[in-house]
Amino acid sequence: MKKKDLKIRVEYLTRVEGHGNIVIDVAQGKLETCRLEIVESPRFFEGMLRGRSIFEAQHITSRICGICACGHSLASIQAAEDALGIVPTKQTILLRKLLLHLELLDSHLLHIYLLVAPDLLGVKSFVPLLEGNEDVVRRALRMKKTCNDLCDILVGRHVHPISAIVGGFTKLPRPKDLDAMLDLLAGLRDDMEEATIALKPYFTFPAFERDTEYVGLVSDDGEYPLLTGDVGSTDGVRMTKKEYRNVTNEFVVPHSSAKHSKLSRESYAVGALARFNLNADKLHVRAQHVAAEIGLVPKCINPYMNTAAQLVECVHCLEDAIAIVETLKANPLNYDEEIVVGLNEQRKIPVRAGSGVGAVEVPRGILFHHYEIDDNGIITDANCVIPTNQNTGNIEYDLMKLVPEILDRKDDEIVLAVEMLVRAYDPCISCSAHCLKVDIKR
Amino acid sequence: MKKPKVGIFDFACCEGCQLQLANMGEQVLSLLGSLRVMEWREVMSETWGKKLDIAIVEGSITDPHAVERIQRIRRRASVLIAYGSCATIGGVNGMKNNFVFDEIRKYVYGDSYAFFPTEPTKAVHQVVEVDYFIHGCPVYIPEVVTVLKAALQGIPYYVPDYPVCVECKLNENVCMYDRKVTCLGPVTRAGCNSWCINNGNICYGCRGMVSNPNEKGALDVLAKYGIPTSLVVNKMNMYNKCRELDEP
Numbered sequence: 001m002k003k004k005d006l007k008i009r010v011e012y013l014t015r016v017e018g019h020g021n022i023v024i025d026v027a028q029g030k031l032e033t034c035r036l037e038i039v040e041s042p043r044f045f046e047g048m049l050r051g052r053s054i055f056e057a058q059h060i061t062s063r064i065c066g067i068c069a070c071g072h073s074l075a076s077i078q079a080a081e082d083a084l085g086i087v088p089t090k091q092t093i094l095l096r097k098l099l100l101h102l103e104l105l106d107s108h109l110l111h112i113y114l115l116v117a118p119d120l121l122g123v124k125s126f127v128p129l130l131e132g133n134e135d136v137v138r139r140a141l142r143m144k145k146t147c148n149d150l151c152d153i154l155v156g157r158h159v160h161p162i163s164a165i166v167g168g169f170t171k172l173p174r175p176k177d178l179d180a181m182l183d184l185l186a187g188l189r190d191d192m193e194e195a196t197i198a199l200k201p202y203f204t205f206p207a208f209e210r211d212t213e214y215v216g217l218v219s220d221d222g223e224y225p226l227l228t229g230d231v232g233s234t235d236g237v238r239m240t241k242k243e244y245r246n247v248t249n250e251f252v253v254p255h256s257s258a259k260h261s262k263l264s265r266e267s268y269a270v271g272a273l274a275r276f277n278l279n280a281d282k283l284h285v286r287a288q289h290v291a292a293e294i295g296l297v298p299k300c301i302n303p304y305m306n307t308a309a310q311l312v313e314c315v316h317c318l319e320d321a322i323a324i325v326e327t328l329k330a331n332p333l334n335y336d337e338e339i340v341v342g343l344n345e346q347r348k349i350p351v352r353a354g355s356g357v358g359a360v361e362v363p364r365g366i367l368f369h370h371y372e373i374d375d376n377g378i379i380t381d382a383n384c385v386i387p388t389n390q391n392t393g394n395i396e397y398d399l400m401k402l403v404p405e406i407l408d409r410k411d412d413e414i415v416l417a418v419e420m421l422v423r424a425y426d427p428c429i430s431c432s433a434h435c436l437k438v439d440i441k442r
Numbered sequence: 443m444k445k446p447k448v449g450i451f452d453f454a455c456c457e458g459c460q461l462q463l464a465n466m467g468e469q470v471l472s473l474l475g476s477l478r479v480m481e482w483r484e485v486m487s488e489t490w491g492k493k494l495d496i497a498i499v500e501g502s503i504t505d506p507h508a509v510e511r512i513q514r515i516r517r518r519a520s521v522l523i524a525y526g527s528c529a530t531i532g533g534v535n536g537m538k539n540n541f542v543f544d545e546i547r548k549y550v551y552g553d554s555y556a557f558f559p560t561e562p563t564k565a566v567h568q569v570v571e572v573d574y575f576i577h578g579c580p581v582y583i584p585e586v587v588t589v590l591k592a593a594l595q596g597i598p599y600y601v602p603d604y605p606v607c608v609e610c611k612l613n614e615n616v617c618m619y620d621r622k623v624t625c626l627g628p629v630t631r632a633g634c635n636s637w638c639i640n641n642g643n644i645c646y647g648c649r650g651m652v653s654n655p656n657e658k659g660a661l662d663v664l665a666k667y668g669i670p671t672s673l674v675v676n677k678m679n680m681y682n683k684c685r686e687l688d689e690p
Binding site: 048338346 | 465467468471504580676
């Protein structure tokens with residue numbers, strides 16, 4: 001058989017958040033280059049945070065990413081409160097959990113139904129689906145908007161939440177707001193059930209497997225850990241969030257100038273599939289049913305199935321969000337907890353020098369924020385470790401195994417399989433570009 | 443009438459303003475029904491690369507490659523809309539201009555900082571001509587619809603040149619100064635319906651300054667509440683640092 005030569009250059013991969021290229025070279029049937037390049041312009045967020053007040057960190061770091069704005073806000077707030085020594089109230093924690101559920105729902109639904117579904121249905125984007133399948137597109141957009149409307153009620157808006165800040169919330173939902181949220185969540189449940197049934201016949205993914213280490217939050221209680229917990233892995237690692245640098249171990253590799261992460265092996269994965277593999281038994285029972293129906297079983301080592309894990313998490317987040325709002329309705333909120341902080345110019349929140357870490361499960365995986373502050377609450381050092389950044393090495397190892405396995409196929413099929421693999425991780429490149437190195441050939 | 447051809451492009455930003463379009467839900471289909479979206483990398487694999495009637499541009503211009511790219515987009519677009527604070531005023535990306543560039547590159551990227559060519563952050567109009575501005579971080583959807591309607595009809599859109607306070611008063615919010623915290627509402631362009639203050643937070647100035655801010659009035663307010671001017675200047679520079687690059 002003739003040894004194959006293949007050059008794949010996907011410039012500006014579409015239907016992902018941010019700018020990334022895929023570079024694959026095969027010569028004489030041998031894989032020579034395999035890279036996911038990040039070409040987003042660097043924005044220097046960690047550098048810009050220095051000299052700003054810790055009370056501005058949430059507002060600024062939310063702007064790292066429009067899709068994960070609530071996730072960044074929550075990780076930032078957790079790190080800031082850790083540094084300041086603030087313990088949030090039960091009510092605040094509950095509302096933050098609700099916000100995180102909405103964040104996962106919003107992002108996962110966008111990814112499944114608007115970004116991945118075109119691949120499953122064999123079209124280039126949702127636009128051709130408007131001919132003949134307009135209802136499907138309308139439902140997807142309606143689900144996305146519902147998540148957005150829920151966030152409008154809870155925190156003012158989804159893209160760059162307004163009322164979730166260090167110390168709590170500047171505005172708390174009123175009883176009529178809780179009722180409105182329950183109505184929206186009930187409508188979302190109907191739409192999601194219909195959408196799942198409609199998608200199921202097409203919900204098949206390439207049969208590809210590669211065993212790897214999965215990393216995410218773990219805990220000893222019965223709750224599916226998203227906002228709090230230790231950092232754990234399917235290889236049995238467990239550490240506190242303060243030890244995050246021992247988990248992420250960022251390093252530079254010779255074949256690519258992008259920073260990678262590793263823990264117990266050459267790479268690790270974070271995200272919906274990692275969380276499912278670590279904590280599937282803690283999912284809401286309805287979510288467990290959906291997992292069983294689509295054949296998702298831990299430990300699943302097919303990276304394409306990350307999209308399936310997202311679908312399962314949508315059900316969990318929806319059901320738990322409904323449970324939280326019902327709890328809030330049954331136990332009236334304490335509106336004295338509404339706070340006005342601004343830049344804390346009135347020193348309503350006591351300030352001290354310190355170091356704080358936030359570790360939160362955002363849609364694409366575990367996110368770390370770390371700040372050092374001086375005794376005036378001014379940031380002296382900042383570090384953010386982004387899920388997509390942690391996944392980049394793992395994606396490349398997947399590609400190195402995948403490409404030789406499918407070399408006998410037509411070139412356009414190979415390109416599609418490769419693009420779909422990268423897209424399955426739901427990479428968020430705006431997020432990662434603040435710290436990933438850009439590979440520039442000269 | 444032929445539907446206008448539209449392209450949506452992003453530069454250094456969080457892409458949240460593009461996401462605001464998806465957040466319109468089914469309403470976005472009415473919008474899409476009145477135009478032909480030829481390029482939109484975030485949600486489409488289709489490419490076009492030819493003449494456009496309207497280019498919607500998100501993000502700031504922060505490196506030499508971006509300068510060339512925005513010039514190419516400008517050449518093939520009859521109308522260019524700067525979309526969101528990063529594009530219209532530089533936005534949070536402008537904070538970079540507070541630092542010595544080699545220092546901030548080394549801080550973020552270590553020894554390999556030389557791989558990252560960077561230039562002072564610029565708003566889009568500081569590089570190419572802009573026909574319409576949609577301010578905000580993120581953009582405010584009702585204003586987006588108004589501007590797009592104006593652009594489709596070929597009539598001008600005038601960004602409100604009065605402060606956020608005007609809208610805030612109509613919304614009957616208690617003034618943040620009366621709640622003992624500083625707020626940039628008095629010097630920031632309205633048009634967002636005082637979105638942040640309605641939700642209990644302060645105005646951070648994301649829409650840029652009014653053309654003729656009442657500086658004396660603002661200084662009086664600061665003096666009344668004993669707030670140092672430097673604190674407010676530092677706040678202004680979170681979104682508005684790039685104003686220093688505007689022609690006087």
